[in-house]
Amino acid sequence: MLMPHPAVLRALVEEYEALTAADTPQTRARVQDVAYTLCVSTGTRDVGVALRTAKDWLAATETSDLAECPHPEEGPHVYA
Template sequence: MLMPHPVVLRTLVDEYEALSADGTAEARAQERDLAYTLCVSTGTREVDDALRTARRWLEAASAADTAAAPRPQTTVVRRQTASGLQQKAVPRPQTAGARPQSDDGPRVYA
């Protein structure tokens, strides 16, 4: 199953929640449309299930992005001084166009 992009999913959830707080007839009509879109996007039939699934996917996407965030690479520099051997971690410069490596595999967004 294709998953919606997290930004799109976050927008749908936020708009649905904002409209559910508004009690006008127009807001209820838009809320029904968003409920349908959320259900289709998450592969569910009930809006409560769609919201739970969407929130779970958003948490997973956030955790994956945090885990895949580039970490500064360091090099250990050893230097001999009068008092002995000192070691220091020095940031290694990134080459132009270097991309962070991730072990979580490809992500598919629709």
């Protein structure tokens, strides 16, 4: 299964949480965009499930050597 780079996933989670905390008319469209991206990135259809999945994956990468990609410029990576 393809997984997003931990840094990208972390940025999406942080942005989603910051935008939903603000909850203004100006941020609502961006919230929808980030929610969609989180769902696609985690292979889910519900943003709540996507957030839990993303946080679980991030927690798992903190204890593995996957947290730091030695060559992020190489493009997408597959993590088993």
